[in-house]
Amino acid sequence: xAHTLGQRLSIGDQEAFAALYDRLALRLLRTAATLTGSVxxxxxxxxxxxxxxxxxxxxxxxxxxxxxxxFTMLRHAxxxxxxRAAVGRRALAALADARQRAGRLVQGPPALADDGLxxxxxxxxxxxxxxxxxxxDGGLTFAEIAVVVGASINTVASRYRYALEKLRAVLP
Amino acid sequence: xxxxxxxxxxxxxxxxxxxxxxxxxRFDAAHRETVLAAVADVVAVEPVVPARxxxxxxxxxxxxxxxxxxxxxxAVVSLPALARAATATPAAVxxxxxxxxxxxxxxxxxxxxxxxxxxxxxxxxxxxxxGRGVLRSIDVHTLLDKTHFTLGETF
Numbered sequence: 351x352a353h354t355l356g357q358r359l360s361i362g363d364q365e366a367f368a369a370l371y372d373r374l375a376l377r378l379l380r381t382a383a384t385l386t387g388s389v390x391x392x393x394x395x396x397x398x399x400x401x402x403x404x405x406x407x408x409x410x411x412x413x414x415x416x417x418x419x420x421f422t423m424l425r426h427a428x429x430x431x432x433x434r435a436a437v438g439r440r441a442l443a444a445l446a447d448a449r450q451r452a453g454r455l456v457q458g459p460p461a462l463a464d465d466g467l468x469x470x471x472x473x474x475x476x477x478x479x480x481x482x483x484x485x486x487d488g489g490l491t492f493a494e495i496a497v498v499v500g501a502s503i504n505t506v507a508s509r510y511r512y513a514l515e516k517l518r519a520v521l522p
Numbered sequence: 523x524x525x526x527x528x529x530x531x532x533x534x535x536x537x538x539x540x541x542x543x544x545x546x547x548r549f550d551a552a553h554r555e556t557v558l559a560a561v562a563d564v565v566a567v568e569p570v571v572p573a574r575x576x577x578x579x580x581x582x583x584x585x586x587x588x589x590x591x592x593x594x595x596x597a598v599v600s601l602p603a604l605a606r607a608a609t610a611t612p613a614a615v616x617x618x619x620x621x622x623x624x625x626x627x628x629x630x631x632x633x634x635x636x637x638x639x640x641x642x643x644x645x646x647x648x649x650x651x652x653g654r655g656v657l658r659s660i661d662v663h664t665l666l667d668k669t670h671f672t673l674g675e676t677f
Contacts, residue, residue: 379549405568465545
């Protein structure tokens, strides 16, 4: 008889997936939104993440820290998406350039609220932005973030501190 | 470094962050149903993807086995020694030294009989004329190749 959430997920228990969604989805969505810069992208990433979890459900029975595991998958999913998006952006930029010359505009993807904080966060080095998102949006501890990003706790804490210093320096 | 320090470190930033978050576009309310329906489809249709085989573990095991075996191969084919033995003139390197380099033991008493090959994967061809022996060649088998070189020196 399966007891843990991981074990229930591993046998494809729908209620277990619903419970996992209710427990983590908002934190995953917020983290993904900060890291991708788009709410729509975040929704797609999180949906893809759950599909990926369902496909590889067999291994979930043995996962000891489910939150860290899921956030690690989220990080990888965003990373893969960013690489693909970089290619797409170049193509879009070329298209926008061509259309601008032709007198037509191109609509970009929906962006996050454009304020000072958003711009300051976007300007942070990616590893610092990542730690900040996992901390503020993901609600993870330094120890959990260290597992997710594959760095030491001290490194994670340093990235967090540097990120805060930079934000303080540029925000009113 | 523990998380208690965060409270002091992030002071106003977290509040700013929360206010910023409140201004974000709302996530789609139907997202939950969409995701769970996709999960249900996968569970119903797609077989379980078996846990990844521990490829890393297999590679590590093979690497370890090679590393364990390597010293004996290297002992057989002591490449620098072999190179020296193959290129040096007979006057510079004695037959016994060259034979030793490839693991062939020569008789200490000068009796003219080839002693046993002392290391695995090496073999020697003995050709003896009456009254004296001539070590014609030594074959050294390596993982990838078989090196053959002739000594052609009497003993």
